[in-house]
Amino acid sequence: MDQKTTLEFLSHFKSKLPPGMAELLMRKVESGELDSNKAGGSSSRTKLVRDPIRQARTDKARVFMDRGQDLTQNPVTADFDEAAEEYAKAITSIVGEDFCVPSRGGYISQKYLDLDEIERSMLMSTCAGLGSAIHNAGVRGDRDDDARALMYSEEVEIVHRHLFFSQTPNEYPWKNSNLPLTEYWQARMVAMINASSLYKSLGNTATAWHQLATIRAQFENNFILEKQDLQKLLPPISHFAEMSALKHPEPRLAALAKVIRPDLQVLGSWQKLQVSGRGLPVRQGEAYCVWNSCLYVLGGERHPSEGPYYNDFHYIDLNKLDGWHTLPSFPNKSIPNNGLLTHHGMYVNENTLYFFAGFDTLYAFDLVKRKWKNRTVQALPAVPGTRWPTDDALCEFASTYAPRREHFYVFGGKHSDERLGCDLFLVINMRTGQWRKLSGNARAADLRADYRSPGPRGNAMLWTDADEKKIYLFGGEADRSGAMINGQKHGAGVSYPYDDFWSWDIEGEFWTRGRVSGNPPCPRSEAGYVFNPSLNSAIVFGGYNPALVSSVTDEQGREQTWDFQYFADTFMLDMSTRASPDDPLRWKQVLTRGFPTYRANTRLITDPATGKTFLYGGYTSHEYLPFYERSRCFSDIWQLKVDVMNGYFEDVDVEEEARSAKAGPWQRCFTCGSTGRSWKRCGGSCSGRALFCGKECQLEGWKEHKKVHGCRKKAD
Secondary structure (H helix, E strand, O other), X not given: OOHHHHHHHXXXXXXXXXXOHHHHHHHHHHXXXXXXXXXXXXXXXXXEOOOHHHHHHHHHHHHHHHHHHHOOOOOOOOOHHHHHHHHHHHHHHHHOOOOOOOXXXXXXXXXXXXXXXXXXXXXXXXXXXXXXXXXXXXXXXXXXXXXXXXXXXXXXXXXXXXXXXXXXXXXXXXXXXXXXXXXXXXXXXXXXXXXXXXXXXXXXXXXXXXXXXXXXXXXXXXXXXXXXXXXXXXXXXXXXXXXXXXXXXXXXXXXXXXXXXXXXXXXXXXXXXXXXXXXXXXXXXXXXXXXXXXXXXXXXEOOOOOOOEEEEEEEEEOXXXXXXXXEOOOOOOOOOHHHOOOOOEEEEEOOEEEEEOOXXXXXXXXXXXXXXXXXXXXXXXXXXXXXOOXXXXXXXXXXXXXOOOOEEEXXXXXXXXXXXXXXXXXXXXXXXXEEEEEEOOOOHHHOOOOOXXXXXXXXXXXXXXXXXXXXXXXXXXXXXXXXXHOOOOOOOOOOEEOOOEEEEEOOOOEEEXXXXXXXXXXXXXXXXXXXXXXXXXXXXXXXXXXXXXXXXXXXXXXXXXXXXXXXXXXXXXXXXXXXXXOOOOEEEEEEEOOXXXXXXXXXXXEOOOXXXXXXXXXXXXXXXXXXXXXXXXXXXXXXXXXXXXXXXXXOOOHHHHHHHXXXXXXXXXXXXXXXXXXXXXXXXXXXXXXXXXXXXXXXXXXXXXXXXXXXXXXXX
């Protein structure tokens, strides 16, 4: 086939090939690197004209790779430790002795950008093989090597992403690039399957399912792997169905979860707090902050399109929990965004609470005198002639406050011109009253994709570290469905959840993309998050993924499936465990026997005076949680206790929680531990602390319940 015919063929079948593949092959044909007249012999059915030095390196690496594979072929006689050594030699042959794999010092690597197609494919395959060998050697030798095995599986995806960075540096990450090499596709598949299996064994069902769902989305309809090869690699279809039906956490499994890898897991406990006195109407999207051990809540809404919309202002003492106390309502209804006090930010500076409504005007409340100040605070541009970046108010942005610097930071968010979300990053200096743009843009016409900085998003997580040297950004969502509804650029039927993790150097003013290592949350938006200085850790709870397949089967056996998943899982990121600044921060999952129900837009808060961590509110939609008859907002308050120093875990009875703690909307039978939604509450003096799935379990468990909880029959 001559060059012209080859190009015409690729152009004609472009839409049938995986994203980016046709363009890659066309470039190779045009440059002469790919000679279609000399095809044959390789798994990709192509012959690349390569630099002799690169060829020698990969030839040497192939020898070590083959040895590693030979050492693991027979499950009975396999020597996984020796295989790991051979794979490590192969990696060194590809990247050189002066480069460390997994890469250090951040996510983006010039070495990975410079790899050619063969080097990239071989490095991915070698990392996948090494990860498998490390895990299997650890299992056989009873060693704790799961964290290291996961790092090599993660490295496969990092090397793959660098193909996208090098080929399409000005495209957003919902576009994809792949190589037309069997080895390349197999490496990604093996790494994801291995990682999924490890995450599931750790109890992290959400991240385990996300790995499998990615495989299904990207691999089932590829044109590289033959059907019989796919069947050998992929788990059975029943496994995909089982995983898609799980909730995260899965109530049936939560009570059984154990810490088997202390470097990747930690025990925790969610305890619902009882509030006496006056309650607060349920809501979502409220502004919030903590001052003097009191939680302050302003505004919010019951439903985005139906209301009611609130401008009321309340606080509750987190030590006394003696009900919500009313403060003067917000006085100004002429703020942007039609006067709605939803999805904005609030923080405290020197006994004054500031409400940021997404515009250059801040509203001040005197916390000592408990009244709104007569005059607003106008944030002025630090650069003369600069105007506020948007015509209307930002909402659904992420924000954080650095109290020692007296700086308030805002990232991303949405406005009418950009429903997708923006990548604007700005700071308001409370000492000077000036605001300054640090990076990114707010207007759709000014947005530019760049893999060296965070992409446009809303509802991300943002926090400042204890030393106020760095700001961390995690997750969020590019609302592609919202953009499509509004006829804006980058619209699509399903939104894009980010899985990236960034840090902003406050002094140097630059972004660095970090690795997401350990046992992390899967990509999500509208998660509850907080940085707890007493634990020197960031904590994440719940949220949703707008693209993760979930399914449910009703009592008649009918299955419903949709691309959306709510969460109620908990994670923490210890900011102090690294041996070197170049080492990645490592996530742990907090395993709890019970948990607040699945929800998004919840508020995680920490009380600086006590170091306690609390959860307040949130919402769920009945469209994606069919066990609810209607969408719900919450006003409940929970405390998180974690089995670490200063974690308030001393009084937690883990075994008792496994039998009686409520698991989201499900109840747990005290006797047999089964979960359900209509178990019978004990009618004794315990006020329903124990539940039973039936009369038999009630009779069997009564004596133990009486002993454990001190329950007595109520007098007639």
